[in-house]
Amino acid sequence: MSSFLYSLNASTIRTTPLLDKIRITAEAGYGGIELWFDEVEAFISEGGDLESISQAIQDTGLAIPTMIMLRDWWSATPEEYAQVFDRCLERIKLAARLGAEYVIACPHREKPDYDLGAQRYRELLEVGITAGAKPAVEFLGFVEDVTTIEDALQIVEKSEHPQATLVLDPFHVFRGGGSIETLAKLKPEQIAISHFNDAVDTIPRETQMDPDRVLPGDGHLDLSHYCRLLKQIGYQSWLSLELFREDLWQQDPLEVAKLGLERMQSLAENA
Numbered sequence: 001m002s003s004f005l006y007s008l009n010a011s012t013i014r015t016t017p018l019l020d021k022i023r024i025t026a027e028a029g030y031g032g033i034e035l036w037f038d039e040v041e042a043f044i045s046e047g048g049d050l051e052s053i054s055q056a057i058q059d060t061g062l063a064i065p066t067m068i069m070l071r072d073w074w075s076a077t078p079e080e081y082a083q084v085f086d087r088c089l090e091r092i093k094l095a096a097r098l099g100a101e102y103v104i105a106c107p108h109r110e111k112p113d114y115d116l117g118a119q120r121y122r123e124l125l126e127v128g129i130t131a132g133a134k135p136a137v138e139f140l141g142f143v144e145d146v147t148t149i150e151d152a153l154q155i156v157e158k159s160e161h162p163q164a165t166l167v168l169d170p171f172h173v174f175r176g177g178g179s180i181e182t183l184a185k186l187k188p189e190q191i192a193i194s195h196f197n198d199a200v201d202t203i204p205r206e207t208q209m210d211p212d213r214v215l216p217g218d219g220h221l222d223l224s225h226y227c228r229l230l231k232q233i234g235y236q237s238w239l240s241l242e243l244f245r246e247d248l249w250q251q252d253p254l255e256v257a258k259l260g261l262e263r264m265q266s267l268a269e270n271a
Contacts, residue, residue, distance in 0.1 A: 004233055004268050006261055007032035007240035009064050009195065010039065013253035014244070017055050018043045020253070026060035028257035032251030033057075034193075035098070036068050037091050054098055064100040065193050067091070067169075068205050070135060074108040074117045074122060081120070087137075089127055089132025096132030102169055102192040105129065105135040107146035116161070118158030125161050138167040142209055148178030149186070156190055156267045165192035170226050171213045174199045180222070183229040191235055195242040196264055197225060210244040216263040226269035239264055 008025045008091055010033060016024065035053075037075055044050060057064065061074040070091060074085040088105075095103045105124060108117060121137060128134045139152040146152065152166040165214040168191055175178050198219030199205075204213055227239075248256050 002127055002265075002269065003227070003271075004239045005031050005063075005065075005070055006264055007034055007063075007193070007236055007238045008024070008257055008260065009068075009240050009242035010036055012202040012241050012243045012248065013256055014062070018048075019052065022053070022056040022060055022062065024254050024257055026062050029255060029261055030062070030257070031208070032063040032065045032238060032240070034066050034068060034242070035064060035100070037094065040067075040094065040098075041265075047153040050094070050097060055264040061155055064095075064098055065098045065240060066102040066104050066136065067095040067098070067133070067160045069102045069138070070103055070105040070124065074112060075110070083122070085120075086131040088124055089131070092128045092131050092133050092135070093123070100133050101166065102132050104138050104192075106138050106151070107143055109140075109143040114154050114158060118155050118160075121155050121164070122159040122161050124159060125159065125164060129163060134163060134165070136165040136167050139172060139176065140167075141172040141177075147176030149173060150178065151176075152184045153182075153186070153190070161213060161244070165190055167192055168194035169197070170221050170223060171197045171199050171208075173203060174221055175208050177205070178188065180226050180229060183226070184233065186233055186235075188233055191237065193233070193238045194230065194242055196223070196239045211246065213243050215243065215248075215260060216241075216267055223267045224271040226266045230270065236237050239268060255271055 070088045124135045137152045156164040197213040201220040
């Protein structure tokens, strides 16, 4: 029996049309696909409809672990917040219509007020639970402050909500200067999803950005240890391959997806 569930983040094969992404993800053997709101909204604005996406998901049997992302919820000024909140709620409802379990709430990109972030996250989480898709807090290694597991955990804990969760990502742990050992402090129910990727050591850590992520096994991160820590705390949910590489976008998306799944399973199941 597999230790984890396996998902493909749509960014990994970004240049492939949306409905083809869904078909390819299933054909490659994944159980889930993470979708981006920007792409879904563009598909609809260009004449597509949500029902076509929903039908493609149903036909393939894929789950949607998360949709990405909610913006500005933390950084909005008091004057902006009502409009930002309404926009976030629209996206949460869209995710719920497609059957997504979570929506990813990206962090403040500058010096944040953690008490304010926790308050606003709780507000989003409560409306998300009612609507049917729960926001999860993401940390990003290349923003100014919310760069580690500990930073995202502050929001989860300060929100004082039993369904508060965060998003893990080994690249962002590395890029943000954190330690994967912090995984041992987490409860499995605090993790909405773990993205999965590797990082090179040929570029300074402090300058690496999204396109510098590489396929699992092509970098220097100890992903086997990362998976062992997840197993030790009892996490048995989604690992999702998330890459942003032009070289991969130029290749056969099915082959990229298959290779990514093979790499993830090999590392995770043998950890």
